[in-house]
Amino acid sequence: MEIKRCPWAKKDIDIEYHDNEWGKAVHDDNKLFEMIILEGMQAGLSWNTILNKREDMRLAFDNFNPEIIAKYDIAKKEQLLLNPNIIRNKAKINALVTNAQAFLRIQEDYGSFDSYIWRFVDDQPIINSWTEISQVPISTEISDAISKDLYARGFKFVGSIICYSFMQAIGMVNDHMVWCEQYKMNLG
Structure with a gap:
């Protein structure tokens, strides 16, 4: 019997991530932190590209440890730009460091980034009921608010579309199709 999945999960790496x-x-x-960095790295690229480079980025970015990344200097950033296994975009590499610093400030202010980010949805996932992929929005008022707040706190590469993708990725919103087998598993 065929497993029903959201239509974007086609390749093995997509299916693994989806499921x-x-x-x-x-x-x-x-x-x-890893997910917000990956979402920003994805800007202008396919998510499949990010998934294929994810393990290499984990290695290059010190396992996405914001305390280490926040201290990256010019030499480290230049070294990263020479690594063919990661996304080698100067603006994104600079944003990696800036975002790590901003992330740490949010942890200080809120006790955790988790407390900060989940307050935008009152600590409960938004459960949608989509039947077709065309119904899924690319951004919402909530992702607009998150984007605006993150930018105000010094983040880069956190536009509303990126923030909505981040919300989907971390379960702040359940955008699995109602007929997808993962939909009921993600009802909270």
């Missing part, structure tokens, strides 16, 4: 991560609630700050 095991996408839309599942994340409350671990290190994982939240």
Whole structure:
């Protein structure tokens, strides 16, 4: 019997991500940092490109540890730009460091990034009921608010579309199709 999945999960790497991560609630700050960085790295690229380079980025970016990344200097950034296994975009590499610093400030202000980000949805996932991929929005008023707030706090590459993708990835919103087998598993 064929497993029913959202239509975008076609390749093995997409299926693995769809079935095991996408839309599942994340409350671990290190994982939240990884996902917001990956979403920003994806700007202008396919998510498949990001998934294919994810392990190499984990290695290059010190396992997405914001405390280490926040201290990257010019030499480290130049070294990263020479690494063919990661996204080698100067603006995105600079944003990596800036975002790590801003992330740490939010942790200081709120006790955790988790407390900060989940307050935008009152600590409960938004459950949608889409039947077709065309119904899924690319941004919402909430992603607009998150984007505006993150920019005000010094983040880069956190436009509303990126923030909505981040919300989907970390389970702040369940955008699995109602007929997808993961939909009921992600009802909170």
